[in-house]
Amino acid sequence: MAGGKLRVLQVMRAPVGGLFRHVADLTRALAEAGHEVGLVVDSLANDAQTEGKLAALQPYATLGIHRFAMPRLLGAGDLKTPFAVRKLAQVLDIDVLHGHGAKGGFYARLARIGGKAVALYTPHGGVLHFSRSSLSGRVFHRLERALMAQTGAIIFESAYAQATYSALIGQPTCPTVVIHNGLAPDEFVPVVPETDAADFVFVGELRDLKGIFVLADALVGVTRADDSPATLVMAGDGPSRAPFEARIAQLGLQQRVTLLGAQPARPTFAKGRVAIVPSLAESLPYVVLEAAAAQLPVIATSVGGIPEIFGPTSSRLVPAGDVSALAAAMQGTLDAPDAAQAEMRDRLAHIESRFSLATMADSIQALYQSVLGRA
Structure with missing residues (x-):
């Protein structure tokens, strides 16, 4: 036919x-x-x-x-x-x-x-x-x-x-x-962070492949402009939740990391100011597309098809599994928010035209x- x-x-x-x-x-x-x-x-x-x-x-x-x-x-x-x-x-x-x-x-x-x-x-x-x-x-x-x-x-x-x-x-x-x-047109509507939003937001399964243990280790030394410790909110569940909670406690991050359990991505984005995707392996993750379309700065690893999503900003991707590189990217985003916003706009234009x-x-x-x- x-x-x-x-x-x-x-x-x-x-x-x-x-x-x-x-x-x-x-x-x-x-x-x-x-x-x-x-x-x-x-x-x-x-x-x-x-x-x-x-x-x-x-x-x-x-x-x-x-x-x-x-x-x-x-x-x-x-x-x-x-x-x-x-x-x-x-x-x-x-x-x-x-x-x-x-x-x-x-x-x-x-x-x-x-x-x-x-x-x-x-x-x-x-x-x-x-x-x-x-x-x-x-x-x-x-x-x-x-x-x-x-x-x-x-x-x-x-x-x-x-x-x-x-x-x-x-x-x-x-x-x-x-x-x-x-993505649908309504997914390109900006998400405005809540007043008490955390510095970083993660949405995904709680399993090792998603880089969650690397993320916890990287967060330890990251601070805001006023030298207070940076915070992280995480939506998701999975087989590594119990060992991940143990790692958070071991690192003394209980007051800095909030676990929400499984939640829809878009409403969760409002609970953080910078999306973070520290995966060790991926194909073409929707969460990167969704966060970028919601007009959040995004920190991600150079795995799978993520460089195709990042397009002209792909040089900003960090190596998978590298705690120091991830921590540096997180700190750099907090230290230079205007640069992070400019990068976000470049990425948004790329995604709007191709995805x-x-x-x-x-x-x-x-x-x-x-x-x-x-x-």
């Missing part, structure tokens, strides 16, 4: 994190453009938060939300679900199967075998996070190579992901394109039509 209304089935394992944010945004945009969309999700992950997120998407998913068993690693569901998705695609007369993440991409491409639909794939980190040395990594990387013939195109969220995929799996034999995640939701959705829809035209 090239050039007209499409019937699209998006396939993902679990509706959490940046992957779900991307799928939700794309589902709404496709529906608003007149296309019909259905979702395939994991029946094994069905807590109240998951169901609430899916319920909010129901008005846009006119082809329904369908649940099948999708084990996180390899499992029995992997033998049945691809066939169930293929049957569903045939019943719904699907034009485009779009798989998200390692499992979503696996099922979508297997499901197109023997059918008329084309299959596209967005890794979202997914398979890129599997080590070559692990059994799961070797299996998934082999599957990636085997499924290339069933792939109409691969969409990468960042040039970093595109390069990493080629290095791990090999140069794709299908078309590939980089389409950055995008809009409209640009993302239009580019993906154009790719769907292009792949269907080649099929």
Whole structure:
């Protein structure tokens, strides 16, 4: 149905994190453009938060939300679900199967075998996070190579992901394109810090990979202009919360660090004056985009696709895991707030021109039509 209304089935394992944010945004945009969309999700992950997120998407998913068993690693569901998705695609007369993440991409491409639909794939980190040395990594990387013939195109969220995929799996034999995640217009409205806002704000999972222990160590010697100790507010939860709280106590930071638990990002930004993302590894984190669009100065590490977000200000990124460099960046932002604001404006202009939701959705829809035209 090239050039007209499409019937699209998006396939993902679990509706959490940046992957779900991307799928939700794309589902709404496709529906608003007149296309019909259905979702395939994991029946094994069905807590109240998951169901609430899916319920909010129901008005846009006119082809329904369908649940099948999708084990996180390899499992029995992997033998049945691809066939169930293929049957569903045939019943719904699907034009485009779009798989998200390692499992979503696996099922979508297997499901197109023997059918008329084309299959596209967005890794979202997914398979890129599997080590070559692990059994799961070797299996998934082999599957990636085997499924290339069933792939109409691969969409990468960042040039970093595109390069990493080629290095791990090999140069794709299908078309590939980089389409950055995008933000809605209301996300570019400035967030005004609260009167009693902390100096720094962190939003993310409390786990080692997010650099939280490096952040705590860096905060120790950072001070304000009046020589009072700098403060930090953190929204998030995760497996490292208990050891992180112990580290805060060990460093004597209990009065300087406030843990809020899991909270939405945008309201939390108002509780700090400078956003900080000290991750040890990332793909293309929404939190960096969101904080920059909210017009906060941002301190971040040079990992994954973050340099693509920082654009003309990428020289300000700090090395991952470097306590001294992170502390220096934090202190420098407090010592020179005008320079931090000027840098923020340069970054904002870059993001506004390249990371809009409209640009993302239009580019993906154009790719769907292009792949269907080649099929």
